Amino acid sequence: MHSLKLWLDRSPAAQAVMILALGTGLTALFRQGSHPLVWVVQGAFYTAVSVGFLAVQRRRAGRVTGKDPRGVADLTRRIRHREVPSDPGEREAMRRLVDDQLGKLERAGRWLPYWLGIAGLVVVGMLVLGAISGSPVFPAIFTVAVAAFCYAIFRMRRHTLALYRHMRSALEDPS
Known part of the structure; x- marks a missing residue:
């Protein structure tokens, strides 16, 4: 494997x-x-x-x-x-990669409330359509799926940010 x-x-x-x-x-x-x-x-x-x-x-x-x-x-x-290379050239390349990825994650975080707002509007719209049509089962399943997806995104984002921040501090430490 x-x-x-x-x-x-x-x-x-x-x-x-x-x-x-x-x-x-x-x-x-x-x-x-x-x-x-x-x-x-x-x-x-x-x-x-x-x-x-x-x-x-x-x-x-x-x-x-x-x-x-x-x-x-x-x-x-x-x-x-979480392996920190001992070679200075490798450390510098890894530091640049970590800084780039961390910067992308932090910039993308500014748009997260807007994406969550759009997802919330879609969920509310589906729930309203389900209530109007008399079939709330699919909208309820859709709501749970969207909530689970948003939760998974939050967990992955938090884990990845913690990983990159740890690597940034480990790469800055000269020891």
Whole structure:
């Protein structure tokens, strides 16, 4: 399992295969009456968009750190495991990556109340439509799903901010 996770972490081709399989499977699940070729085409479209997005992120992280994509993947793995490199060059590259990611998270946090407000409006609208139509089951399930999703986003954000702040302080400490 460890080697599979490492392979998926380092290999864009492995990520593309995984996204294609998941995209095709989910399309087949939600469009059961369609031709299987439609499933594959939509899965390929999802894969192309996802891989393009990931490539832009990797290129940006590579410019920030001065490393190739494999080096950036290694740095992010080391950040997740809270490993501080002893090599000064690696420390500097990791510090730049941590500062960049932490800055992005903090800038995105300014928009969080607005996104939560929009999600709240959608939930209230669904509940009102459910009450008017006389079928409140789906809106209630939708409300619980949106609340669970928002809670998960808050937990991930808090954990990631704590991780990057810890790494920033560990990288600034000369010992």
